[in-house]
Amino acid sequence: MELRHKGLLYIFISLVAAATITIITKIAILHGGNPTKILLLRFVIVVVFLFGYMQAKNISWRTSRKNFFGLIGLGFAYVNVSLLFFLSMKYISPSLGGVILYTYPMLVSILSALILKERFTMPKTMALFF
Incomplete structure (x- = not known):
C-alpha cells in the first residue's frame, strides 16, 4: 500500500473512532456503565493493542x-x-x-498567542476553521 493511502486510511480510522467515542460512551452509561470502569476497559484494550503492534513491528x-517522566506526566493528564x-x-x-x-485546538492556539507570544499565521488560522 502506498504511504499516502496508508496515511489516509489511518486518519479515516482515527476520525471514525473520535466521532463515535462520545456516542458509545453515552450508550454505555445509559445502560448502567460506570464511567471509570468504561475508561479502564478502554485503556486496557489500547494497551493490549499497542503491545501487539509494538511486538509485531519490533518497536523497543x-x-x-x-x-x-514526560510520558508519565502526559499519561496522567490524558x-x-x-x-x-x-x-x-x-x-x-x-x-x-x-x-x-x-x-x-482553538483554545491552545489562543493561549499560545497570549502566553507564549506565538504568532497567528495564515496556515494556523485556516487549520482552526477548516
Whole structure:
C-alpha cells in the first residue's frame, strides 16, 4: 500500500473512532456503565493493542529517563481529561460533549498567542476553521 493511502486510511480510522467515542460512551452509561470502569476497559484494550503492534513491528519500549517522566506526566493528564470527559457524559448530550472537547485546538492556539507570544499565521488560522 502506498504511504499516502496508508496515511489516509489511518486518519479515516482515527476520525471514525473520535466521532463515535462520545456516542458509545453515552450508550454505555445509559445502560448502567460506570464511567471509570468504561475508561479502564478502554485503556486496557489500547494497551493490549499497542503491545501487539509494538511486538509485531519490533518497536523497543526503551526510552530515556527524561522521556519516561514526560510520558508519565502526559499519561496522567490524558487520563484525567478522559475521565472528566466520560463523567460529563452522565450529564450532557454526546454532541455537546464532542463540540466542547474538540474546541481545544482553538483554545491552545489562543493561549499560545497570549502566553507564549506565538504568532497567528495564515496556515494556523485556516487549520482552526477548516
